[in-house]
Amino acid sequence: MVQSNTNPFNEQEQSIVPVPPDEAGNYSYCSLPKVAPRDLSRIVDRNRANLIQFLDKKWVNGTILHYYFFDQPTYWTTTETEKNVVRKAFDVWKQVGIGLEFKEVNSPDEAEIRIGFQRTDGAWSYIGRDVLNIGRDERTMNFGWDLTRYPGEIDTAVHEIGHTLGFPHEHQNPNAGIVWDEQAVYTELAAPPNNWDRETTYYNIIRKINPDTVQGSSWDPNSIMHYPFGAGLIQAPPKYRNGLTPAPGLSERDKTWVKQFYPLLEEKDYTELKPFQSVPLTLTPGEQMNFRIEPDATRSYTIRTFGTSDTVMVLFEEVNGELRYLTGDDDSGEDYNAEIKVRLFRGRRYVLRIRLYYSDRAGETAVMMW
The missing domain is CATH 3.40.390.10 (Collagenase (Catalytic Domain))
Structure with missing residues (x-):
């Protein structure tokens, strides 16, 4: 727990009284739930x-x-x-x-x-x-x-x-x-x-x-x-x-x-992803690419990354003007590439987001849909 410069009770007041300790001088603290650390294979350098x-x-x-x-x-x-x-x-x-x-x-x-x-x-x-x-x-x-x-x-x-x-x-x-x-x-x-x-x-x-x-x-x-x-x-x-x-x-x-x-996203930050077109993922660790998908046919599709890399890939569907999580895959620390198999519908709009953790060779990672 820390103090704020934002007063939720009086929008006109420009300063607030910080949260004090109790009478014994002790603060109330946040206690995180314990979660086991991620188990990465020994083959991961x-x-x-x-x-x-x-x-x-x-x-x-x-x-x-x-x-x-x-x-x-x-x-x-x-x-x-x-x-x-x-x-x-x-x-x-x-x-x-x-x-x-x-x-x-x-x-x-x-x-x-x-x-x-x-x-x-x-x-x-x-x-x-x-x-x-x-x-x-x-x-x-x-x-x-x-x-x-x-x-x-x-x-x-x-x-x-x-x-x-x-x-x-x-x-x-x-x-x-x-x-x-x-x-x-x-x-x-x-x-x-x-x-x-x-x-x-x-x-x-x-x-x-x-x-x-x-x-x-x-x-x-x-x-x-x-x-x-x-x-x-x-x-x-x-x-x-x-x-x-x-x-x-x-x-x-x-x-x-x-x-x-989490930088603010704009329309220019999106690339159209079309079937059978490989798109390079020109990313450094932590960066993300965003793709719009508008299928011209209703059928099952595969979306997959290529190259020696660790990525998290998430697919959203636009529903009533809001992006809703559809499916995703995270291949980090594994020996396979992130892959999504999903049925997409003509006339609907989808957004694919890919964040890179690691790439063995810069510029040799790509994504394709078919």
Whole structure:
């Protein structure tokens, strides 16, 4: 949890009171669900594995992420006022100017993001595409305390949405050089309001995350994905021994990185993909190409990448003016090429998105439909 420069309650107010710690000086923190790391084959070389781990939880750009607020059971529900804080937090990310879209839906069956407000379960979200592995009746995000208690609580929601976009905790960045007073950290987090056991504290604070999953080579102490910390928890860098409080809202680096993965898409960013025409994928790791498909015949098609590469390929169908996920394939870390076999219909419009993780030889990767 961090503080925000956006006030969800008074649009005219230009500054807010940051979220304070409790009377004991402790902050309420986000507790990530534990997910086993991706198991990459031993035949995958280090450079290739690094790129896959850096990108594999990110969405293909242009995805519409649908979110749903549970209306049952009652202990997962909340007021419209609190839901509005979360709605505004989605808008904070969107206003940066990104290619992702966010849309509220009325059924968990339509939602990738399913949000609950169970007060005894802390604040958390799964990271990026991990939400796709969670059952449709289960939460992918939770808020364990009242987001209307302070205006700055909007940053709690912005933080959790950041996880859903694929971003980990910044204070666990191995480039930070943070040296903890580990016993002090365990003692503080075992006390209210968090009441964490040692394993939870280690996983969410002390553990250094894989360097291949962090954004860039430097540390951003003002990131929305960074916790605030009180005095006595950090031993080094020395300037933070008396505490570290990230600046309110999204940092400049937060904005830079989210736009790098999810740049705003324009019509010029799309290429038409026609049957039996090979199109080179002139991409560097992390980049994406977008294709429009308008079949001239209704039949079964195969869409496949070629070359020694790792890609995620996702096909959407336009339904009532909105792109809906149809199917996809991810060949990263495998010995085959991404391939989609699907029946397409004449008169309908489709969009294919391909993000490159890794290519053995630049310029020798392509896609074809037949």
